[in-house]
Amino acid sequence: MVVTGCVPATQTAAPAGPEATPLPSEEEATDTTGRFTIQADDSVQPVITSLYGSLFAGELPAFVDEGGDLLVQAAPEDEAFSLEPLPATFLPGWQMVPQSENADLTNFIGFAVSPDGQQLLIDLGELPSSITLTDQAGNTITFQQPIHRVISTYGPSTAMVYSVGAGGRLVAASYLGARDEAGAAAMSRIDPRFESLIGDDYFSQDDFNLEEAANRNPDLIITSARTAWLDTVSELGVPYFPYDAETPEALKEAILLTGQLFGPNTTAQAEAWVKYYEWIEAAILEQTETLTEADQLRVLFTGTSPLRIASGEMIQSSLIEIAGGISVSADLTGYWNDVNLEQVAAWDADLILVPPYGGASVGAITEDPDWQILDAVQAGRVYRMPKLVAPWDTPTPDTVIAIIWLSNLLYPDLDTPDCGEQVQYFYNTFYNYDISAEEIDSLCAIN
Amino acid sequence: MRLQASHLNFSYLPGQTVLHDVSLAVGAGETLYILGRNGSGKTTLLSCLAGLLQPDGGEVLLDDKPIRDFSAAERAREVGLIPQMHTPVFGFTVREMVMMGRAPHLGWLGSPNHEDQAIADEALAQVGLFELRDRPYTEISGGEQQLVLIARGLAQKCRVLLMDEPTAHLDLSNQHRILEIVNQLSDRGLSFIIASHSPNNALSYADRVLLMTGGWVTAYGSPQETLTESLLSAVYGIRTEVITKEIDHVQTPVAVITQRPIALEPESLHEPDSFLSRVFSNGQNDPQLILVTGLSGVGKTTWVTRLIELARNTGLSVSGILSPSTFKDGRKTGIQVVDLATGDRQQLAQLRENDSAAIRTPRWAFDAAAMDWANLRLAAAETSDLLVIDELGPVEFFQGKGLLAGMARLDEGKYRVACVVVRSALLPNALQRWPNAIVVNGGVKG
Amino acid sequence: MTHSAPSTDAPKHKHPWITGLVIYILPVILFGLALLLGRYPITPGEVGRSLLSPFFPNLAADIPEVAQQLVLRIRLPRALAALLIGASFGATGTAFQAIFKNPLVDSNILGVTSGAGFGAALALLLFRDAWQVQLFAFAFGLLAVFLAFFGSRLYKSSPLLVLTLMGILIGSLFNSLIALLKYLADPLDTLPAITFWLLGSLTTITWTDIPALAVIIIGGVVFLLLIRWRLNILSLGDAEAKSLGMDPARSKLWVILCATLMTAAAVSVSGVIGWVGLVIPHAGRLLVGPDHKRLLPASIALGAAFMLLMDTVARTVLPGEIPLGVLTGLLGVPILILLLRRNRMGW
Incomplete structure (x- = not known):
């Protein structure tokens, strides 16, 4: 994790971390030159010393009172969201904020939030050795900490693992939107291990090779709640965690749970995503609440074939409404619905969206002579939802920028957050991916 | 009109010939009956005659033209076939059924018009079923269904009607109703070839009869020539008597199957002029064969043993073979063989050691030497008053093994009175071999 | 015996011409209704x-x-397709029941629908275009019947029974292959498309589908109508048909060929729609009796009417299309049970 920039040291509250035990070696340590200087509250200095000694083979850290290269501080409480880089939360409520560029410093921060760092903190009694979570189906499950090796068999949950900063712990994964060439290429840029992680598709939602899974020696398997083989995998003796994220609320819950699985830093990053989502939602609402119902655009979200329509229970419908539009198919229930063209005509949408997967294309609609009876088609108002890897209209962290893109598309005159800026911030922050200007352009261009 | 078959041969599968060299002819107004046991080839013969099956050898001629040169429709305008009665799946009305007889007179795309309907109604009137014309065929009685099919043949305007067991499953009055209508139609010049199981119907109605056995023609000719006691007995494998009875002042031949097995007590041998004592006195001139039959365990051997004792008491000489069972703990464990002339006995068979229902090997282990010994004794025995063979089983009848000397002796008639034990299932085979045998129920009362 | 004697058993229907009128007017009314109704x-x-x-x-x-x-480009071709497909199912179901001497068979007896389903699933997996799906469905429908028919020729005995058995076997084989394709299909994309196709729908009908469908189905219907009286004779079995001067093997081959082309054409645009070919002939027999001279035209009209009704319900009741196969099953089964209970004329 590359953490750069500066967070103002607004230490306001007493450290929330557990009481630290002084280490016996502290008295003997005399070398204070160090690799970088650390400015930390007394209460966390013993923990820092342990981490430092573990990473740098018994060396002692150089603590300073002011102007340290690394600032260790208690997390500010109830801070309003701002588009800043995320600090490293190595203990609940305690952050590491680098104040200068230094390779050792970067390593140190990475170690502090790594599974090995977590293990050291558990040994020190600073972190619990196990956590108990309630999954979305209401089951209570206890997990040993830290989790080193995880298999994700559900595309959306893989994206969630990346977005909370735990992508490095994947040992095998199923991806959403990485089947096509562009998606696979982008995923390889985000995580060079992608090709090896995807393996031979032993671990998809439909198929699950138990013995292959056992071979990867996982600490945790995360799946969809709709998976068929849950009973079999429990035979493996490996805990599994099922996901269900078809609504925005369920998605937030799923991301927060994902964060909690992997320790304090991922928990903080998951919370940051939720804050970001709510900030975006509020920023758009501020602009769109002035619209009368007549001004609101009617949007139809089609599926892998033009007459397959997203129901009101699907996240696509929610995206449209959060972006200030009206989902014309909100009355449909269930999953994708097959309808007839007459029904589409009756809905009379101002704008039609097609998804970025399954061979769906704008041309399938605009080039069909029968669809020309629709005003939206005649006006050329048919658009394809973008994607980098995970399609933006699926229950993944990327959904948050779908809302921005859609609000830009629907209401270009309103002052909603800018697609380009937000895409850059989102992939930098939540995928740790330095997205290029070309990629931003292709994602945000209205096509 | 003349339908003629000459030297027909037919097989469904290579090497399994169903018809052997069958020849027959039927002229206008003639009725030919085909009689024979089940599986003797009657239905196949009808199919060949109707041109539905092509014979492998020989020819069917219609007015001296080979029937295979006729088109299907041409053939159907001359020859009609009424198959064994079956109920069609769909409930066509009687008139619709009869109308189908018009098919060979209509083009492939044609369907019957008013004229055809008039012909169908006329045909229905002829068999007396006009009133039933709108009833579903599936809901009328079996006899009426048969009449509908005859009416269909009439609507077909064919000149020969082949019928496969038209009176099967019908009660007496319905049989009569159909046969009378057939008779009247034949008087008007329609020819019939009827496969039947009833010699009496043939005796009453046939102009000619074809008797078949296993695909071969046993006899062909007038009913008087063919339906004789010996031919009927041979064809059906059961002793049949043809008696003449005066019915309505007409001497009418009737075939009767004598009841057997008869109940006979061995003790009646002592009664003078009883059936049994007459058998023994007849045996002095003409060999008399008594088959003792019955289901397994009814006491056939006991019956024979009592007869032997009584015969010996009367001073009659007895020879032959008896095979009593030996028992241990109420379970049959072995079979012995006794030479009745000398009283010598040997162990013939023993229960196998590991006898259990699960093992499919024969339960009995036979001693070949004892069998040879028994055969020698049977062959060598002097002609006595009573020759006993207990028993002849499937081994003798089907495999050509076992007490073959006994079989040979019976075939040659080298006995005065023979008493042979045969289980019920083999009785038809025994009677086919020795048709004139007296069949006695081997059950012992009390 | 006089011909003028009054029938002792009155015909089942007092006014057969009223029944006839209703049967033939029904599809016309429902065709009009289909054009009037919509979302x-x-x-x-x-x-x-x-x-x-x-x-x-x-x-x-x-x-x-x-x-x-909407009226000209959507409702009109769709109503025409429903009319044609319904007529096709009514006609082929009746013809198959006759030549198989079995009132419990339908248009799928020789596996045509299963074959078409496999062809459609294969095309959906390999390509995306509608015309390829239809072409594959049609071709594999014919292939299934071809396999069943020539498979049965390998056996000498009881051809009808063997043919029925072969049809069932080939149908099962293709159903297994469909299951395999569904297993291989992308669950987000191809699988729903396959599932929806297998449930049957006329959603995607356009004018381009109509000409080929009309030519095959109208041609087939005309042929079956011309030979309809011969179906009576074929339904009695081979022996009687032969003795009445027909060549049942050749006649049945023509009927099977014709019915297969019609069913394959229908199924290739509609997807799998069951029960119509089974239920409609029973309804027809109840109304006009078993004589195919009257039954076949009645089944054609009733099939067309039934399919028009089903499709109108399927596309108007809910915003989402109700799959036709589901509707025909849900309505077809109770109707069949009712008909079997009422029908006391044999069949």
């Missing part, structure tokens, strides 16, 4: 003027363009 509100006047607008363009002057186009 998009269009008044009957607008529908009427839209229909005439190709001939009198000024009639449609004050009708919304969308309404006119």
